[in-house]
Amino acid sequence: MPSRLIVVKVGTSGITTSEGNLNEEEMQKLTSQIAAAIKQGDEVVLVTSGAVAAGIAELGIPSKPNDVVFQQAAAATGQSVLMAKYRELFKVQGLKVAQILLTAEDLSNRASYVHTCNVLRMLLKIGVIPIINENDVTSVDELRLKEGYKVNFSDNDILSVLVASAIGADMIIILSDVDGLYTTDPQEPGAQLIKTVEAITAELKSSLNGKSKLGRGGIQSKIKASEIATSCGIPVIIANSRRKNVLIDILAGKDVGTFFKPQNPMPAVERWIAYGAAVKGQIHVNEGAKKAILEGSSLLPVGIIRVVGHFNVGDIVSITDENKVEFAKGNPNYTSAELNLIKGLQIIEAQKKLGSDKPKEVIEHRNIHLIEEEK
Numbered sequence: 114m115p116s117r118l119i120v121v122k123v124g125t126s127g128i129t130t131s132e133g134n135l136n137e138e139e140m141q142k143l144t145s146q147i148a149a150a151i152k153q154g155d156e157v158v159l160v161t162s163g164a165v166a167a168g169i170a171e172l173g174i175p176s177k178p179n180d181v182v183f184q185q186a187a188a189a190t191g192q193s194v195l196m197a198k199y200r201e202l203f204k205v206q207g208l209k210v211a212q213i214l215l216t217a218e219d220l221s222n223r224a225s226y227v228h229t230c231n232v233l234r235m236l237l238k239i240g241v242i243p244i245i246n247e248n249d250v251t252s253v254d255e256l257r258l259k260e261g262y263k264v265n266f267s268d269n270d271i272l273s274v275l276v277a278s279a280i281g282a283d284m285i286i287i288l289s290d291v292d293g294l295y296t297t298d299p300q301e302p303g304a305q306l307i308k309t310v311e312a313i314t315a316e317l318k319s320s321l322n323g324k325s326k327l328g329r330g331g332i333q334s335k336i337k338a339s340e341i342a343t344s345c346g347i348p349v350i351i352a353n354s355r356r357k358n359v360l361i362d363i364l365a366g367k368d369v370g371t372f373f374k375p376q377n378p379m380p381a382v383e384r385w386i387a388y389g390a391a392v393k394g395q396i397h398v399n400e401g402a403k404k405a406i407l408e409g410s411s412l413l414p415v416g417i418i419r420v421v422g423h424f425n426v427g428d429i430v431s432i433t434d435e436n437k438v439e440f441a442k443g444n445p446n447y448t449s450a451e452l453n454l455i456k457g458l459q460i461i462e463a464q465k466k467l468g469s470d471k472p473k474e475v476i477e478h479r480n481i482h483l484i485e486e487e488k
Contacts, residue, residue: 117283118237119364121147122160122273126290127354133166135194139355141202143288146360147242148206155364156237158280160245160273161199167191188249199244209241214248220275221391223427223444230279247272270338278345278384285342286363287335288354293371294332310373313340339373341388346378379482386442386482390429394422394449395439396475403434406441406481411474414463417456424449432481441483443476 123143130136147157165184168191169176176183196212203210213233219225236243247269270287277285295304310317318336339349352359352370363369379387398406402416412432424430425448432441445452447467452475455463460473 116154116156117364118156118158118280119150120158120160120273120277120280120282120285121288121360122269122285123162123288123354124269124290125162125166127288128161128163129166129170132170134170135163135167135198137198137202140198143354143360144199144202144206146358148203148208149361150364151208151242153364158233158237158243158245158276158282159199160269160276161195162246162269164188164191164195164246165249167194185250192246195246196244203242210244211236211241213243213245214250215245215272215276216248216251218391219248220279220389221393221429223385223390226279226385226389233276233280245272245276268334270334271341274338274342274345274347274349275389277342277347278388282347285338285347285349286360287338287349287351288359289335289351290353290355291332291351292353292356293351294336307371308368310339310371312376313343313373343373343375344379345384345388346375348375349373382444382480383482386429386444386480392431392442393424393428394420395431395433396420396443396445396452397433397435397437400435403440406432406478407483409478411478412443412476412481413460413473414452414455414458414475415460417452417475420449420452420456422449430476432476439484441481443482444480445476446472447475 128136128140128143147159150157165188168187168189171190171194172187174183176187192212192214196210200210213229215229219229233243273287274285276282291299292306294307294310296307297304313336318333318340335351339351342349350363350370350372352363356362356369359369378384396412396417397419398412398416399418402412405416406412418435422430424445426446427444429442430445431439432443433439447455451467454466458466464471464473
């Protein structure tokens with residue numbers, strides 16, 4: 114069997130007890146299965162939750178709802194506890210590990226994004242298991258309140274698929290506390306496991322609800338993650354982390370959990386624009402510019418009516434119409450300050466203000482990702 118690159122994401126509930134302490138037995142089962150996959154020739158990147166829960170247990174202090182700073186302090190404390198246990202368990206299997214903490218900003222900056230991919234590939238090449246978690250200490254939620262700013266992930270479900278997309282993974286396995294996706298709440302009578310999802314529709318997303326007790330994710334997060342992954346051409350399996358030999362059986366092709374079929378993949382740069390980068394601002398355009406973009410043209414200064422937020426060349430921005438509806442994202446050739454000087458101007462007038470060496474296009478069409486309306 115040819116080597117596969119697998120991203121495995123495990124949630125807080127999969128590696129902790131009901132009290133929030135690390136569950137060494139479950140972690141041992143997980144690490145031994147990952148080791149078995151690697152010995153069979155597969156490469157594995159592990160995305161793990163559990164730092165906050167482990168930190169709260171280590172500190173012995175009850176958590177207060179919505180206390181962001183305490184949650185971050187708990188994450189800082191728990192991260193070392195979590196990694197020490199993973200190192201210990203993988204060492205028994207003769208494997209080394211590397212800790213990688215990521216923020217939205219790390220994947221938003223194109224140079225950082227590419228460098229992160231290179232580091233991950235190097236670790237895999239030298240036989241080290243990358244263990245990834247969101248950097249809760251520096252992922253400040255208040256950033257999300259800035260006008261025009263929108264982060265690209267808010268939990269490890271989304272992070273796992275962004276990493277998988279970045280490194281070109283062959284499969285994503287999301288291990289949860291349920292057996293997969295159900296027709297309704299799995300605790301309700303008559304709930305049935307959905308074995309295969311051909312495509313993620315608006316109807317499917319609106320029919321789901323639920324959130325995990327110890328983690329931030331829930332079924333909505335997993336569906337969003339699966340939507341991103343499958344649109345990048347990567348299949349996803351959601352399964353129960355506590356099912357015996359769950360990883361081994363999935364990798365052997367057995368019928369486990371819910372399988373999300375991959376769709377036709379986007380080009381690499383478009384994937385980054387669509388999913389990998391946080392939105393740093395907004396460019397509002399007139400109807401003529403919107404029509405031109407939808408028909409395959411670039412965005413020119415004359416079509417811009419308003420600029421929101423502060424962004425630099427190469428950041429990702431939301432492109433919205435006169436009704437403030439986002440219909441695309443793009444990678445601009447100008448800063449927000451420059452665009453405020455040339456918005457609404459013809460190209461000749463814009464170049465008089467900023468210089469003739471500046472690009473004619475505010476955003477080239479190849480750097481625009483169109484957002485499809487949900488059906």
